[in-house]
Amino acid sequence: FPSHDMKAKLVRINPNNYSIEFEVEIGTVGNHPDKMKINRDKNTLFYLGSYDMNSGLFKFNITETNAPTVPFINGYFYGFGYDKVLDQLYLADPKDFVQNGYMYKYQSNGVKLDSLSVGIIPNGIHD
Numbered sequence: 001f002p003s004h005d006m007k008a009k010l011v012r013i014n015p016n017n018y019s020i021e022f023e024v025e026i027g028t029v030g031n032h033p034d035k036m037k038i039n040r041d042k043n044t045l046f047y048l049g050s051y052d053m054n055s056g057l058f059k060f061n062i063t064e065t066n067a068p069t070v071p072f073i074n075g076y077f078y079g080f081g082y083d084k085v086l087d088q089l090y091l092a093d094p095k096d097f098v099q100n101g102y103m104y105k106y107q108s109n110g111v112k113l114d115s116l117s118v119g120i121i122p123n124g125i126h127d
Helices: none
Strands: 008-013 020-026 034-038 044-048 057-061 079-083 088-093 100-107 112-120
Touching: 034 079, 044 079
Parallel strands: none
Antiparallel strands: 008 020, 034 044, 044 057, 079 088, 088 100, 100 112
């Protein structure tokens, strides 16, 4: 229920004593980040904006004190994957949920590498 909703938070917990070391609000009330992945160096989180949140893929370095408010890669993506071996991102664009969608491949620095027409409503990417 939106009236009982609150902003999402990223929380870093000390594994030795389970204390909260750091927390940062992320997203907006009612619109939370979706499908979060961590990079191979374990220092950057990638996640999708959801619902009315700014569409796109967001990139958050774990040493930052504020979550990004502007997407790292713009667009509406219904799913995404991250290849830790190649350090590449795969973003699924459902178009209008009726026609075939697209899969986009990016380097983790945001450089677009390729695109491919895929089936209807692409979402799951096996990493």
